[in-house]
Amino acid sequence: MGGVEALELELHDYDERWAGRYLDHRRRIRDALAAADIEIEHIGSTAVPGLAAKPIIDIVVTVADITAEEDYLDALLTAGYELRVREPGHRLVRTPARDVHVHLYERGDPAVDEYRLLRDHLRSDAADRAVYERTKRALLSTPWNDMNDYADAKTDVILAIKERARARRRQ
Template sequence: MRRVEVVAHKQEWRVLFGDECVRLRDIFGAELMEVSHIGSTAIPAIHAKPVIDMLAVVRNIDHVADFNEAMGRIGYKARGENGIAGRRFFSKGGDERSHHVHMFQAGHEDIARHLAFRDYMLAHQDEAEAYSQLKRQLAAEFPEDIMGYVNGKNAFIKMIDERAKRWGCD
């Protein structure tokens, strides 16, 4: 069972992201176009589950499975699309997850959505703090129910996604 833990921001998350970028680039080589730090660990000063979320853009999503074995050697489990069409998802650390890799082919609409959410939260500290408070509340309410925690964030995330879309057009 995955326990829901939300902790204060840690400076080391940026370093952990950078270290993992190097590993991904070593494995995927020219197939990997870019890697971005996303999710709450990419937003300083807010609470987060201590899991580094990474957005990896690849040239051809159909080639990603060719790298599953190499990803396994560095601790990742391939989880296929895992609920999002066109994505390839990897998790590291089993029930004590440390990293998630969300891979999309260049041009996939979710790339812009993830980056816009992160950038909007970085630019709007008051809303980032509200998100932080919500996550702490949900972690306390659902300490052993990851789906309850995730579902409790959905409405807020959708609201920020819409604001980020409009903000990005300014």
């Protein structure tokens, strides 16, 4: 929704305050959706201690039925978030300052497991954490007109890291 936006991408060294900001928004979301059966988790690079990141807190919220927007969307908009993405199986709301992104999926959606897989592996594997950070730093030497293009450019590295994470789980 809203089309391509101008963006400035820069990485910040890991900031311990990111965990606290997540907890603040977790409470805000939990309060807004008190009547809904939801799960909330901190995902993305700001959820990985020691990893440089764009200072955007990514949160995933799972709901019982993603198509039943009346169960969650109006409450999140009232809580101060703005709708940015509405696509099959996924909604994204964010703060007006664009510093918190809340991804909404239906419970059981494989995308949520993929977020967890990457996050948990990067938390425990210093070598892959370094590979991922080097990749992000290298990509930021290129100007990007759209966040999606930047995200797409990281895909091959992310897929390779997730494959190593899966192999490690199988051991």
